Amino acid sequence: MAEGLGDWDVLIVGGGIAGASLAYRLAPHRRVVVLEREAQPGYHTTGRSAASLSENLGSPVIRALTALTRPFLADPPAGFSPVPLMAPLGWLFVARADQRAAYQESLAEAKASAPHVRELGRAGALALHPLLDPDYVAHAYLEPDAMALDVDAILQAYYRGFRAAGGRLIADAEVRAIGREDGVWRLDTAAGTIRAPVIVNASGAWADQVAALAGAKSIGLVPKRRTAMILDVPAGVNNARWPEIDCVSGEFYLKPEAGKFLASPCDETPSEPTDAQADELDIAICVERIERATTLKVRRVERRWAGLRSFVADRNPVAGFAPETEGFFWLAGQGGAGIQTSAGLSATAAGLILGREWPALLTERGIAPANLSPARPMSPAQPGSAL
Ligand SMILES: Cc1cc2nc3c(=O)[nH]c(=O)nc-3n(C[C@H](O)[C@H](O)[C@H](O)COP(=O)(O)OP(=O)(O)OC[C@H]3O[C@@H](n4cnc5c(N)ncnc54)[C@H](O)[C@@H]3O)c2cc1C
The missing domain is CATH 3.30.9.10 (D-Amino Acid Oxidase, subunit A, domain 2)
Incomplete structure (x- = not known):
């Protein structure tokens, strides 16, 4: 019989940069578990990137989230990483x-x-x-000012901070079935069953498949x-x-x-x-x-x-609660910028989950929660927004 993994506040499905960065943001405030199918959390897209940061790539939303991320990676909180996370590139x-x-x-x-x-x-x-x-x-x-990123150091740093705040990463834990009873999600995973009122879908390329397990509407990823x-x-x-x-x-x-x-x-x-x-x-x-x-x-x-x-059709990331599926939060569609937007997007997503204030820099650039919402009309991408 599968092990019971207990009751938590938030379960994050997917342990790449999206899941790790959000886990880091939430762990000081909620009891959080990251469930990762592979033995190593960076195995898929996160471990395969070109590891660069440019403020001149992608849509205005990507550019704003990159601008939010850059200061964090340049000067992270004390103890976040033993090594620099970026180096000059141009x-x-x-x-x-x-x-x-x-x-x-x-x-x-x-x-x-x-x-x-x-x-x-x-x-x-x-x-x-x-x-x-x-x-x-x-x-x-x-x-x-374009920078080379140390993706492994960034990923490990998010996990170190997450664990230090009491979070738990469970690897080899593919999520295979998702059900909801009495306002609580129950996830059947390769490592056992686990429950929480909120799940985050940070499963990268699999995000529409994971949504289907929970009965949530596709975002056309x-x-x-x-x-x-x-x-x-x-x-x-x-x-x-x-x-x-x-x-x-x-x-x-x-x-x-x-x-x-x-x-x-x-x-x-x-x-x-x-x-x-x-x-x-x-x-x-x-x-x-x-x-x-x-x-x-x-x-x-x-x-x-x-x-x-x-990508979704407008090539902007998707971060927000699914309007029609209670307790189901999307963090997907980062396209070619998931590393260089990780700190800004995770802070923004955590703010939406915790009911915190929207980042001022996003407001200054005319970006509102509706621009990231899974409920937005997914209009086709604009020419030139390729990344
Ligand atoms: C060649 C290349 C170059 C790139 N260059 C850059 C760059 O220079 N700068 C930049 O910022 N970005 C770059 N990117 C993009 C960046 O790598 C991605 O945006 C980012 O890694 C996406 O992270 P993720 O966590 O969403 O996805 P992933 O890293 O794929 O993580 C998703 C995780 O979910 C897990 N999962 C899926 N289904 C389940 C399930 N049912 N149960 C449990 N776990 C599950 C998967 O195993 C996976 O580990 C590049 C990408 C590529 C491919």
Whole structure:
């Protein structure tokens, strides 16, 4: 017979960055358990990210949540992490001559949300990233304050704080059935049964499936596969201080990563929720795009992987109680920004659960609870909001 795991205030389904960060926020105020299907909580999308933070990516909602997160990761509370959570990176956005209109639009958006963005032009871009092909780059601007994130350190720090406040992470605890009796949820998991009046759906690509277990209405979440790979740098080249390159057209990015390059073709292939694997075609497309934009010759792909970035139609995250299902809270749809928005989104979500004040920065930027609510009309994404 399954073990009884007891009665709690809040059960969080999913132990990636979304579940961990919210657990950290709630544990000082509620008795909280995180239920994670895998043996390791970062196994799925969280452990597969490109680990960058840019204030110049995504919709205005993503930008605002990133702006809320950045100060927390730069200067976390005392004792939060034994190591720095971010390091300087810089992000160089490049465009070809035929992409001038897209470049101007991207530059205007960038200047509005990232204060120190400046134009460099071709010569300035080549000086910062000598492998760029001068025949490819016509326009370039730099976001100097973009950061590299230590995702594992961030995830572990959220869990350390969560446990210190009395929270419990239960791994190998797939949630298989959800029922509600007398105002209390009962979850049957691989590790036993457990009960609480509130559940949080932070199950990443599986969020619509977990909602269906509880009888909650779908939010139309679409997991999209994104491929990443590690490439060698040419012999004798030290790329440690080079910025990440991204193209305004969203064809690839190339980030310095521990003496190598991390590259992605920025693919977005709709997928079932699954343990995503890299596809050879996406690898080949990425190599071709990088060889076209730089003088790099890719002789081997050292490592490859893929992860699922999950979106609703307007590509904003979903955080809020389901209006029609009592005690069911959504925390999903973080797309390609779940790490760089984690501190701000978790504080916002915890505020909604605890009945606290809405963050002032979100109000200043015209973002209200309705913009994150699972009840909002899920209108189609705006062009240019890809991340
Ligand atoms: C290639 C790539 C690059 C990226 N780059 C960046 C970046 O540079 N910056 C950035 O901020 N973001 C980036 N992202 C996005 C970021 O990784 C995601 O937004 C974030 O990790 C989503 O976190 P999550 O906790 O929602 O999902 P996950 O980490 O997938 O966590 C969900 C968890 O729920 C668990 N689960 C599911 N169903 C159940 C169940 N029934 N019972 C129990 N547990 C269950 C799963 O096992 C999983 O561990 C990138 C993503 C990819 C793939």
